[in-house]
Amino acid sequence: MANRIVVDNVAAGYGTVQVLHGVSISVEHGETVVLLGSNGNGKSTLINCIMGIVRPSAGEIYLEADGERFDLIGKTPEQIVDLGITLVPEGRRLFPALTVEENLMLGAFRKDARARIEQNLEICFEAFPTLRERKSQRAGSMSGGEQQMLAVARALMAEPRILLIDEPSVGLAPILVSRMIAKIKELKEKRQLTVMMAEQNFNQAIKIADRGYIIVHGEIAFEGKNAQDLQDNDMIKQYYLGV
Ligand SMILES: Nc1ncnc2c1ncn2[C@@H]1O[C@H](COP(=O)(O)OP(=O)(O)O)[C@@H](O)[C@H]1O
Numbered sequence: 001m002a003n004r005i006v007v008d009n010v011a012a013g014y015g016t017v018q019v020l021h022g023v024s025i026s027v028e029h030g031e032t033v034v035l036l037g038s039n040g041n042g043k044s045t046l047i048n049c050i051m052g053i054v055r056p057s058a059g060e061i062y063l064e065a066d067g068e069r070f071d072l073i074g075k076t077p078e079q080i081v082d083l084g085i086t087l088v089p090e091g092r093r094l095f096p097a098l099t100v101e102e103n104l105m106l107g108a109f110r111k112d113a114r115a116r117i118e119q120n121l122e123i124c125f126e127a128f129p130t131l132r133e134r135k136s137q138r139a140g141s142m143s144g145g146e147q148q149m150l151a152v153a154r155a156l157m158a159e160p161r162i163l164l165i166d167e168p169s170v171g172l173a174p175i176l177v178s179r180m181i182a183k184i185k186e187l188k189e190k191r192q193l194t195v196m197m198a199e200q201n202f203n204q205a206i207k208i209a210d211r212g213y214i215i216v217h218g219e220i221a222f223e224g225k226n227a228q229d230l231q232d233n234d235m236i237k238q239y240y241l242g243v
């Protein structure tokens with residue numbers, strides 16, 4: 001049941017503004033790949049291209065699943081979720097007036113997942129016991145950390161094989177970021193997920209990265225073969241570690 005995503009020479013933007021300039025990356029089966037870059041460099045645009053939310057103007061994006069190739073460009077986000085790719089969006093995008101449980105249900109629209117709502121709810125509540133205690137609370141009244149848990153749990157309700165996570169650290173206190181990063185690693189191992197995570201918080205992202213890319217002005221400026229490789233990179237030292 002091997003899965004990989006390939007992004008090949010993708011260009012994309014908004015109106016006349018080009019944001020991605022020939023980006024090529026891959027996410028291999030079972031990996032945690034991090035996409036590092038400070039604000040405005042195109043991380044979300046790239047993730048949204050994979051998810052069918054932004055349509056590239058050039059290049060290819062495809063999923064290889066169990067030996068079969070699925071072109072993703074031109075597919076709707078719903079069709080892409082059906083292929084087993086799920087997004088935890090930047091800023092969480094919860095429905096604040098709905099309860100925790102209702103938000104979770106909205107993650108379960110995928111055909112395969114609808115039949116297993118009870119089992120998947122149990123998986124979410126086991127991963128995040130706070131959500132069980134608060135299942136009747138309105139999402140909008142929860143803390144930032146709890147909302148991030150809910151956003152990840154909602155993605156799990158779709159039974160993804162590949163999880164895309166866009167900046168889980170945003171707006172969270174450092175201790176909560178550490179916990180969330182550790183939880184992503186735990187879930188990845190338990191649920192046998194393939195993970196791609198966009199982050200500007202280098203020190204946190206590096207903790208779970210098998211390898212990664214640095215994106216600058218919509219181009220891949222560096223490809224790190226492993227976490228050490230990323231840590232040793234001059235750009236990282238200069239911009240993220242203050243060396
Ligand atoms: N919906 C949009 N419409 C127009 N410009 C956008 C939109 N989303 C992002 N951009 C622009 O694209 C560039 C890259 O943004 P983004 O992909 O969000 O970067 P990052 O996720 O790395 O912060 C920025 O200049 C941003 O202003």
Ligand SMILES: [Mg+2]
Nearest residue numbers: 043044090167
């Ligand atoms: Mg972003």
